[in-house]
Amino acid sequence: MSGNSRTGRPRRxxxxxxxxxxxxxxxxxxxxxxxxxxxxxxxPARRRRRTGQRxxxxxxxxxxxxxxxxxxxxxxRTARAASGNSxxxxxxxxxxxxxxxxxxxxxxxxxxxxxxASARYAFSVFSISTRFMKYPLxxxxxxxxxxxxxxxxxxxxQTALQPLCYIPGVxxxxxxxxxxxxxxxxxxxxxxxxxxxxxxxxxxxxxxxLLDESADNAxxxxxxKKAEMATADLATLVRVSDLASRExxxxxxxxxxxxxxDTSRQLQRFSAQVxxxxxxxxxxxxxxxxxxxxxxxxxxSVMASVQALIPFAATxxxxxxxxxxxxxxxxxxxxxSNMERLxxxxxxxxxxxxxxxxxxxxxxxxxxxxxxxxxxLREEILAKxxxxxxGNKRDLRGTDKHRALLAGIGAYxxxxxxxxxTTLQALQGYAEDMEVLRTRVATPSLxxxxxxxxxxxxxxxxxxxxxxxxxxxxxxREEITSAAMRDAEREIGAA
Numbered sequence: 001m002s003g004n005s006r007t008g009r010p011r012r013x014x015x016x017x018x019x020x021x022x023x024x025x026x027x028x029x030x031x032x033x034x035x036x037x038x039x040x041x042x043x044p045a046r047r048r049r050r051t052g053q054r055x056x057x058x059x060x061x062x063x064x065x066x067x068x069x070x071x072x073x074x075x076x077r078t079a080r081a082a083s084g085n086s087x088x089x090x091x092x093x094x095x096x097x098x099x100x101x102x103x104x105x106x107x108x109x110x111x112x113x114x115x116x117a118s119a120r121y122a123f124s125v126f127s128i129s130t131r132f133m134k135y136p137l138x139x140x141x142x143x144x145x146x147x148x149x150x151x152x153x154x155x156x157x158q159t160a161l162q163p164l165c166y167i168p169g170v171x172x173x174x175x176x177x178x179x180x181x182x183x184x185x186x187x188x189x190x191x192x193x194x195x196x197x198x199x200x201x202x203x204x205x206x207x208x209x210l211l212d213e214s215a216d217n218a219x220x221x222x223x224x225k226k227a228e229m230a231t232a233d234l235a236t237l238v239r240v241s242d243l244a245s246r247e248x249x250x251x252x253x254x255x256x257x258x259x260x261x262d263t264s265r266q267l268q269r270f271s272a273q274v275x276x277x278x279x280x281x282x283x284x285x286x287x288x289x290x291x292x293x294x295x296x297x298x299x300x301s302v303m304a305s306v307q308a309l310i311p312f313a314a315t316x317x318x319x320x321x322x323x324x325x326x327x328x329x330x331x332x333x334x335x336x337s338n339m340e341r342l343x344x345x346x347x348x349x350x351x352x353x354x355x356x357x358x359x360x361x362x363x364x365x366x367x368x369x370x371x372x373x374x375x376x377l378r379e380e381i382l383a384k385x386x387x388x389x390x391g392n393k394r395d396l397r398g399t400d401k402h403r404a405l406l407a408g409i410g411a412y413x414x415x416x417x418x419x420x421x422t423t424l425q426a427l428q429g430y431a432e433d434m435e436v437l438r439t440r441v442a443t444p445s446l447x448x449x450x451x452x453x454x455x456x457x458x459x460x461x462x463x464x465x466x467x468x469x470x471x472x473x474x475x476x477r478e479e480i481t482s483a484a485m486r487d488a489e490r491e492i493g494a495a
Contacts, residue, residue, distance in 0.1 A: 191441035193321075194328035196455040200285070200462030202433050203335065207278055207466060209426040210342070211473035214274040217349075217423075219480035220415055221267035228260035249366055256359040263352040270345045270420070271477075275470075277338035282466050284334045288327035289459045295323035296452060324455055332438065339430055346424040353417045 235253035238246050 189442045191325055191329050191332065191438070192443060193441055193450075194324045194455060195437065195441055195450065196288070196324075196328060196331075197450070197458040198437060199328065199331060199335070200458045202430060202437070203281055203285075204462055204465045204469075206339070206426055206430040207274075207281070208469055210274045210423060211278070211469050213420075213423040213426075214271040215473050215476040215480065216415075217267045217420070218271045218477045219483075221264045221271070222481070224260050224264040224267070228257050228264065231257045231260060245366060249363070252359065252363050252366060256356070256363060259352065259356045259359050263349070263356050266345075266349045266352045267420075270342075270349050270423075273342055273345045274423075277342055278466060278470055280338055281331075281335055282463060282470075284331045285459050285463050285466075288331050289456060289463070291327045292324055292452060292456055292459075295320045320452065324452065328441070332434070336434055336438075339427055339434065343424065343427045343431065346420055346427055349420045350417070350424060353420060357417070 231253055235250050235257065238253060239250045
């Protein structure tokens with residue numbers, strides 16, 4: 001048994017068996033060496049093997065060519081192997097396709113591994129560079145945060161440290177702004193903060209008085225225009241009269257007509273200037289309102305949040321306050337220029353009325369020297385003169401109406417003068433209030449800033465107030481003009 005070899009018992013001679021030589025399989029033919037044609041037979045020695053075991057042959061390259069029989073057997077074996085390979089080729093094709101799919105997966109896996117390795121390499125490089133940049137980044141972050149904090153608290157620190165400026169030896173380090181002097185011919189300093197509630201209240205009070213006086217001035221200008229035409233007719237009567245100084249008197253009446261014309265035009269112009277100033281102020285207030293609303297919307301935007309991260313940059317609150325202050329300064333500037341122009345127009349109207357009064361006094365003195373019976377009140381001198389020269393003549397039409405106009409010209413002038421003086425006083429009072437307000441806002445406010453909502457509400461209420469007053473004044477002017485037109489139509493119908 002084969003197991004005897006593994007038990008270690010001694011081998012015996014009968015444990016071996018003979019192995020057939022190549023001759024039994026037809027492989028024992030003689031073969032020739034490549035060096036000569038000498039043939040030799042296989043070795044007659046018999047080969048043996050252990051019982052129950054298969055022989056083990058070691059393949060080696062033949063050193064000598066086989067004989068014809070061996071060659072034929074090798075050819076047959078090769079043919080059988082080829083036929084077997086052809087029969088199994090169909091079974092190996094799916095395996096080749098599997099090898100192709102596996103190759104694609106391998107490429108994908110290689111690419112993935114390469115990407116992961118590259119990412120790890122990049123992260124390693126970034127980690128090393130970040131580790132080296134730790135201290136420079138820390139210094140930069142410290143400087144950035146320091147600048148950001150100082151930019152936010154600089155104004156508060158300046159206000160808190162302001163009392164130190166009164167200590168001897170430290171005051172020279174402080175900046176002392178020069179106080180605002182109203183007599184300075186240069187431009188006034190810009191406002192440091194806004195006070196729209198006070199400004200809108202001043203606008204309302206001033207324009208309420210201006211609009212009322214402007215409506216009355218429009219009616220008085222029409223009455224003075226009528227008196228002007230009546231005085232022109234009176235000058236014609238004087239030239240054909242038998243008065244000793246009729247030429248001189250006619251010239252004075254002609255000058256009076258010119259002054260009355262200029263006064264009427266100036267009153268109308270002054271009324272138009274008041275309306276124009278009102279429209280300008282309303283437009284400025286509306287622009288200021290939209291500017292403040294836009295600043296409020298911008299302060300809530302993303303861009304404002306980004307700008308807040310910039311050191312020493314204005315905060316959204318500072319930007320909003322700057323927009324409000326700029327709108328306030330613009331409103332004050334435009335309103336002041338309009339009020340100054342109205343003051344000039346009022347002064348011009350006052351000068352025209354004073355000149356008309358002077359003409360009327362000169363006329364009274366001259367008529368008084370011509371006829372003692374006409375030495376009545378100066379305001380009625382033209383009516384007396386009209387009665388004396390043409391009131392009893394039947395060929396003149398509208399004598400009673402002319403006499404009434406001439407008798408009332410002094411009253412018209414006095415009323416117009418009162419309106420102009422009242423308007424001028426209102427403008428002067430407004431100028432004084434504006435000067436006080438400009439001085440107050442030119443210095444930093446010690447109190448808290450006025451909330452933005454208060455500015456918006458004040459401007460909106462002021463706009464509605466001015467619009468209401470403008471509508472009422474316009475209705476009153478139309479009423480006065482319509483009444484004057486009706487009187488003129490009745491006079492034409494009576495004539």
